[in-house]
Amino acid sequence: MSGPDPAVAAARRAVREALADVPTDGLVLVACSGGTDSLALAAATAFVASRAGYRAGAVVVDHALQAGSAEVARRAGEACEGLGLAPVRVVRVDVREAAGVAARDGWGGPEASARRARYAALEDQARDLGAAAVLLGHTLDDQAETVLLGLARGSGARSLAGMAPRRDLLRRPLLGLTREQTARACAALGLEPWHDPTNTPAGPEDSGAPLRSRVRHHVLPVLEDVLGPGVRAALARSADQLREDADALDALADALLTRARAGGDARGLDLDCAVLAQAPTAVRRRALRAALVAAGAPSGSVHRVHVEAVDALVQDWRGQGPVAVPGGGAVRRRYGRLTSDG
Incomplete structure (x- = not known):
């Protein structure tokens, strides 16, 4: 049978x-x-x-x-x-x-x-x-x-x-x-x-x-x-490989946020810039995006331009003013920490 x-x-x-x-x-x-x-x-x-x-x-x-x-x-x-x-x-x-x-x-x-x-x-x-x-x-x-x-x-x-x-x-x-x-x-x-x-x-x-x-x-x-006919399978394999990388980067970003939040307000965005600055760019920016979403910014509206602007408050600090982020809030740097308004 x-x-x-x-x-x-x-x-x-x-x-x-x-x-x-x-x-x-x-x-x-x-x-x-x-x-x-x-x-x-x-x-x-x-x-x-x-x-x-x-x-x-x-x-x-x-x-x-x-x-x-x-x-x-x-x-x-x-x-x-x-x-x-x-x-x-x-x-x-x-x-x-x-x-x-x-x-x-x-x-x-x-x-x-x-x-x-x-x-x-x-x-x-x-x-x-x-x-x-x-x-x-x-x-x-x-x-x-x-x-x-x-x-x-x-x-x-x-x-x-x-x-x-x-x-x-x-x-x-x-x-x-x-x-x-x-x-x-x-x-x-x-x-x-x-x-x-x-x-x-x-x-x-x-x-x-x-x-x-x-x-x-x-x-x-x-x-x-x-x-060639293998495009679909190749794209799916790429997704599998990138998911492994993304999972590893997410874990590193979570650990970075935990360190950067130490001594701050865990309810909103309150991060130590010195701790953030020590991390590799890919990890730091991933952490910043996660922090913005956790603070209330709509996930689908937080784009690279927003993350880069907030990252500049960490890596390229020249006394610039607050950065507007999706959801109506703003991020500013005060006394070596990133904080959010709104």
Whole structure:
């Protein structure tokens, strides 16, 4: 008797490895849109959970941004129930309200707002149900697109490190699988995924389509035509390597902040410039960015220009005045320490 299709087996193996530490009485939730990747993940999770002894459910988030979204969400929920997942919850979120808050606070555009609203809903459901983990269906292709977008935006190492396989409750078992594999898994299992029309832009100039979709359909194919078919995998490998570097730098920056805060006010930004000045530039600037965010500056709005301006108060002190930072505050140097106003 032959085994499952190789793509089905690969998805199940990835889920099994990602959930190796889940207790036998634990609950795992799959974030399922009904699309190819998340439906393949839901099927693999249902199979693995039934044999490993833990419970597996699903959360379907309706962003209410397209006509008929409620029906799409309902069908995704039914598909998850058909796979044996329970409980299955369909949650509607108000992305437009979240986008208004984001625009006010400088936290990004509509895509970022939808992502934040989705993650907030998933985390709420996980807390309510006492879930041990929430699984997301991001694939190697998604990782490659994330890295490419970060490169185009001039982002730092943390952004170029892409999506982490695990962050708190969130886990991404399929980062080592391609979109072709998830599509094959669905076909092999007789599953009919929903295809988001916004994922197929009319052309590179189709400004109405999400930027990630335009990168997927028009930028990456050009890179593969010129550089070869291994571009996606190479970008994903780069993300893995940069994540290791970013984790190490974050640890060094955290330790630097601890030393620089000694004797100061731990509730806000209050740092010893002499301690900061002794650190390598990469570590010091990473620490300064973390300190600004901890003091209330919106993370998505703190850019390199802000960090460099604050760093100049440490490394190039000439008696200059305060530096304005996102969120309405300002950083100044007083008696050898950086402090914040606002």
